[in-house]
Amino acid sequence: MTKNSSSSTIVPSTVWLARGRHLGPDPEQDVRRNLIALKAAGVLDDFLDLDPVEAARSTVLYPREESADPGPSARRLFEARWRVADGVMVRAQLTTYDQEVRRTDHEGITWVLAAEAELAWNPEWPSPATMFWPDSDRVAWDHDFAPGVRLRAANHLPQDQNEMRRRLRDHSRNTWYIHIVVHEAMTPDPKGQQPVSTFLPPSLRHRVIEHRATPAQAEIADFAMKRELNVRMPRGGAVVLPTQPRNPDYDADHFTVHSVFLDGSEPTELLARIEEFAQLPQALPEGAEQALNQLRQGWHLLTPEEELAHAQSMVIKYAEALDAMTKSRDLYQEATEAAQAALAEFTDGAGSSRSPAPETARTVGSPLNALKKGLGRFRDPHRQDL
Known part of the structure; x- marks a missing residue:
């Protein structure tokens, strides 16, 4: 396992992180089926399906620390190991959790995924999310904590201005993802309704949440983003949102694209800005350090x-x-x-x-x-x- 000496507040260059909610009836079964299929196909070297309590008692590769405990609400711990270009080893853990407070049965099961490679992460590598979750719209594993927001979709901003401001503000704080807002100059056809993230490299595709402003929301979206994040929303354009605390290397003008054609063509300028933003140092969001410690200190799936x-x-x-x-x-x-x-x-x-x-x-x-x-x-x- 790669052990870097980087600051504990910055996401290491070798690490890939994600968090979300699964709204289906049996999330663990969806993971098992996907892992079994990928191992049979030779994509995975191996995987483990562990009970968190038993996993905490078993032998691990590195000495266990108190912070490596997945916590009392953990339901299941999955580990997978695979190789990418030039034989680089990737190790990943996915942990499912019960919600501490579940108002309805539709809130789903929380999951946290941490992966680490032996070298700096390459966006062209396969997405760790699709090693555990099926890359199918029929499995609802990709929901964000905000209601109605998904990874693999174009999520329209709320009509209510206060709710819109709240969503933009919440998604800039302690986020695990890169957030972009795209303004629809006119209502797009079915090709233009597909999310921009489909054009991104595989490993970056599931790190981006796309928000859409309808043609009529141009002014209120611009006002909300100016008020909450100090960025502007160009008509028919897009902007990569900053995180809080704001990265000193983030320049709002640079990460604003003034023209995005939602006609099914590849928005090359916007994609370039997203990839550039992904290279900036990112602070570890709340809960990510625990997931990274669990991956490094609580690893069980050893090679021969x-x-x-x-x-x-x-x-x-x-x-x-x-x-x-x-x-x-x-x-x-x-x-x-x-x-x-x-x-x-x-x-x-x-x-x-x-x-x-x-x-x-x-x-x-x-x-x-x-x-x-x-x-x-x-x-x-x-x-x-x-």
Whole structure:
């Protein structure tokens, strides 16, 4: 597992993160079916399906830390391992959670996905999301926490201005995704209604949430974004939204595109801005550091080479522990024999103390000194009596 020395507040360049909600009846079964199919097809090297409680008790590759615990609301822990270009290893964990407060049964199950590669992440690599979740619209795994917002869709902004401002504000704080807003200069045909993210590289496609402003929302969307985020919404254009706290490398004008044709053609300028934004240092959102620690410190799916190395290290540790116990036992035995000898000298072997002759007392010393002498051998077995 790659272990970088980067700041704990910045997403490492090797890491891919996502979080969402699954609204279907059996999310874990959807994951299992996808993992089984991809392993059979040779896409995955291997995968594990773990109960979180049992996983916390089992042997892991690296020492477990308290922060590696997925938490009491965790339902299931899945691990998968695969290789991308040039044999680069990718390891990923997906954890499903019960909602702490579920107002309705339609809020779904929360999931968190963390993946890490041996090298810096390449957007052209396969999306870790599709290693666990089926890349099908029939499986509703891609819902954001905001109601009615999905990853693989063009999500229209609310009609209510206050609700619109609230959504824009919430999506700029502690977000796990890149958010863009596209203004429809006119109502698009079916080709133009498909999300812009479909044109992005595979690994970036599931890191973008697209919001749409209808033709009539041009002014209120511009006002809301100016008020909440200090960016402007050009008519018929698009903007990549900043995150809070604002990245010092973010320039609103640079990440604004003044013309986007929603006719099914590839919006190259907007795609370039999204890819450029994705390269900026991003702060770890709330909950992401725990997911990353869980991936690094709580990893179970070892390669054969890692299993062998782990077994060899355990043999060495057990041998060292046994050697330490043997030495401790020998020292204890020597101390016991010395104490017994001192006690026998003190009691003359008869179970009661004796009164030595004056000349003997002058030669040997008091019984207390004899006992101290014997016990001294235990404290320092290498001591030479003079």
